[in-house]
Amino acid sequence: MKRFLTFSLLVFTAFACKTYNDDQKAIFNAKIEAHIDSVYTQKFESLESGLYYRIIKEGEGKHKIKYTDNVDIYYTGSLLNGDVFQVITPEEALNFDVKDLIIGWQEALSLISEGGVVEVYIPPYLGYGDRQTEKIPQNSIIHFVLGVKKVI
Structure with a gap:
């Protein structure tokens, strides 16, 4: 069940997503910047x-991760307010x-x-957009x- 939920969360926007204009993107970016400034001393x-x-x-891999790679990944996902919606440990890494x-x-892994x-902080237009999931509100x-545990 955990794998299905995770898979559906990660590929949800591949099928339908709102297009955001520049003003909307600027608002999301300003929210991210304000949050980072209020929470972190490290630079993003x-x-x-x-x-x-x-x-x-x-990482110690021979190359940066590419779009065509297959990866075993683990993560903690949360909303901007700090509510954690999912934790996948290294022992539970998903492929x-x-x-x-x-x-x-995709962009984060390429780094x-x-x-x-x-x-990473992902604005809606790079994430789940205006689609709502069970644990992630729209926008x-x-x-x-x-x-990244392993690149295959």
């Missing part, structure tokens, strides 16, 4: 797409093709290699600490 970087990240550990994951995870850990900014 951002990609042009709107993904905010902090590499905790780059996915990177291409099947939400865009925010690290096997053994790496990255912390939610989501936070993950994501680790």
Whole structure:
């Protein structure tokens, strides 16, 4: 059941998602920046797409993870208010093709290699969009600490 819930959460937006305009994206980005400024002393970087990240550990793999790779991953997922919606430990690592994951995870994984850990804030337009899941409200900014156990 846990694998089904996780799989459905991660590929949910592959099928339908609202398009966001620049003003909406700017509002989400401002919320993320304000949250990071109020909670962290560490600096987060951002990609042009709107993904905010902090590499905790780059990993020891031979190459950065690619869209065509298959990965065993573990993570803690939470909402901007701190409510944790799922924890997958390294011992429970789940296997996915990177291409099947939400865009925010695809981008985050491309920053690290096997053994790496990255912390990310994903705006809705890179995550689940206006789709609501059992544990994630629509248009939610989501936070993950994501680790890669193995690249296959």
